[in-house]
Amino acid sequence: MTSAMSKYIRAIRLMGASALDTVFPRTCRVCGRTLVTGEKLLCIGCMAELPRTYLHNVGFNTLHQRIGGEHEIDIAAGWFYYYSDSLYAHLIHEAKYNDRPATACQLGRLYGAELAADGLSDRFDVLLPVPLHRDKLLKRGYNQSLEVARGLAEALGCEVGDNLTALRSHHTQTRRSGYERYDNVRGSFGIRHPEELDGLSVAIVDDVITTGSTVLDCINAIATSSTPSRLNILSIGVTHMR
Ligand SMILES: [Zn+2]
Structure with missing residues (x-):
């Protein structure tokens, strides 16, 4: 793969990630902690303590x-x-x-x-x-x-x-x-x-x-x-x- 192509692919990936972050910011909407893979909107701790x-x-x-x-x-x-x-x-x-x-x-x-x-x-x-x-x-x-x-x-x-x-x-x-x-x-x-x-x-x-x-x-x-x-x-x- 040429370096130009790999740069292009990286840029596309970054754009995709940032578009996703706009839809679902990668922080817990309750406590603000950074979310890990598999967590959506809430971190596992806030999900557990949801009233x-x-x-x-x-x-x-x-x-x-x-x-x-x-x-x-x-x-x-x-x-x-x-x-x-x-x-x-x-x-x-x-x-x-x-x-x-x-x-x-x-x-x-x-x-x-x-x-x-x-x-x-x-x-x-x-x-x-x-x-x-x-x-x-x-x-x-x-x-x-x-x-x-x-x-x-x-x-x-x-x-x-x-x-x-x-x-x-x-x-x-x-x-x-x-x-x-x-x-x-x-x-x-x-x-x-x-x-x-x-x-x-x-x-x-x-x-x-x-x-x-x-x-x-x-x-x-x-x-x-x-x-x-x-x-x-x-x-x-x-x-x-x-
Ligand atoms: Zn949380």
Whole structure:
């Protein structure tokens, strides 16, 4: 190999490495330690100490209680407890505000792998991310819940649907007359092609669940317009009610 060619190959490799580092910086997003081969986003120590909820293993849990409502919810779970003053909050902030859709997707992949390891691969047919209103989407550039759903779907081997829509302000709703939509108390979400969800195990995906009112709005919108076989909720963060 000529020296010119080996220089060229080295330059290409360096470019590849730096492009990958842009997607996944090679430091732990929690403690800042340099990651070693095989570690993604979090180092092995921070993965071990992640304040996991394990709610997917608990039949009727704090999220079922929090969300309430009249519709039966099968699995309601989130990956880890979220405290705004915790170092783990960096993961959510980065996925949501720091223009890192790849982080959101990777969080979904990591959580999905743990759900799959606990035998939940076949539990969901379609994942529906909580949609962002168009104004927010334009500002942020991506919907972090969609990215989380993509990662989860990849790990769980299911589909991501776009049936949930964020309803816009009054002056534009008339243009949505073609949609079969459900206006609940808050009227935040609508369902596109509700018949597509009939008979399916549907999971709503959000980045963080706090009071649960957002996912409850989604549940109400779905259950009113279609007949899924199961309704589920998955998130990355769950705020701890203290
Ligand atoms: Zn770490």
